[in-house]
Amino acid sequence: MTTNKGNIILSDVSKIYSNGTVGLEDINLTFNHGEFVMIVGLSGSGKSTLLRAINRLHDVSTGTILINGEDITNASGNKLHKLRRSVAMIFQNYNLVKTSSVYRNVMSGRVGYYPAWKSAFGIFTKEDKAMAVANLKRVNLLDKYYVKAKDLSGGQQQxxxxxxxxxQEPSVILADEPVSGLDPKTTKLVMNDLKRLNEEDGITIVLNVHSIGLALKYASRIVGLKNGRIVYDKFIEDVDKRDFKEIYREAGDLSDNGEADDEPNNP
Known part of the structure; x- marks a missing residue:
């Protein structure tokens, strides 16, 4: 039986901000189950807007977005809650409660499965506590279980x-510049963690990145955005490094290692 798990379909999606700025224009994309898609482009190209539209942190102006076959653009109440639960988000600035322990921060990913009063008082099942332990083991941080987030390095926080x-037991993970500002060694650890989740768990990963070198190393597919429009979309076996000169034309030529100049953080 065919399943929609981990599938994302954007049809004729546009996003125009209240000041008239065009964030996205006529986006038509399908991300299939188990893909590792990396979105590249200049600052302001629409990369972050695209990710935030997928899990409805932004409402789109026109078009529809299907998550696992369900329309998230018009969803509300319990349906929206369940759809968001299936699409986890990893943020550039980590988005942790710095004064709380690693355990409490990890358990916050489970609150969507509980009534508000239970999560507020930290009432979780033994099974979910065991899940937290297992997930910390997967990222090699079980020894930081009781440590406050503020006492971790940037890579550990990510x-x-x-x-x-x-x-969240997601079918999709969205990651917005998750290695921005990290050193090369830590970047590799974080990217390897994400790649392992993609390969071992079959989770669809859609990740914004400014480094073409990382995209070439980790992606199964690369999508390029420019001025809110798709200007590039190829599976990795069809990608040529020279293809990116048009996407990054405003940032200058590519360096010898296949990476464009670092772009500033997207709004």
Whole structure:
């Protein structure tokens, strides 16, 4: 039987902000179950807007977005809640409660399965507590269980974010510049964690990145955005490094290692 799990379909999606700025224009994309898609483009190209539209952190102006076959653009109430639960988000700035322990931050990924009063008082089942332990093991941070998030390095905080995302039992993980500002060694650890979840769990990963070198190394498919429009979409076996010169034309030529100049953080 065919399943829609992990599938995302964007049809004629546009996003125009209240000040008239065009964030996305006529986006038509399908991300299939188990893909590792990396979105590349200049700052302001629409990468972050695209991710935030998928899990409805932004409402789109026109078009529809289907998550696992369900329309999230018009969903409300319990239906919207369940759809968002299936799409975990990993943020550039980690989005952790810095004064709380690693355990509490990871368990916050489970609150969508509980009434508000239970999560507020930290009332979780033994099974979910065991899940937190298992997910911390997967990112090699079980030894930080009781440590406060503020006492972790940036890379460790991001890996706590990955463990928290896994608590949602998602079919899709969206990651918005998850390795921005991390050193090369830590970047590799974070990217390897995400790739392992993609390959071992079959989770669809859609990830924004400014480094073409990382995209070439990890992606199964690369999508390029420019001025809110899709200008590139190829599976990795069809990608040529020279293809990116048009996407990054405003940032200058590509360096020898296949990476464009670093772009500023997207709004």
């Amino acid at each position: 890996r706590v974010g990955i463990a928290r995302a896994m608590m």
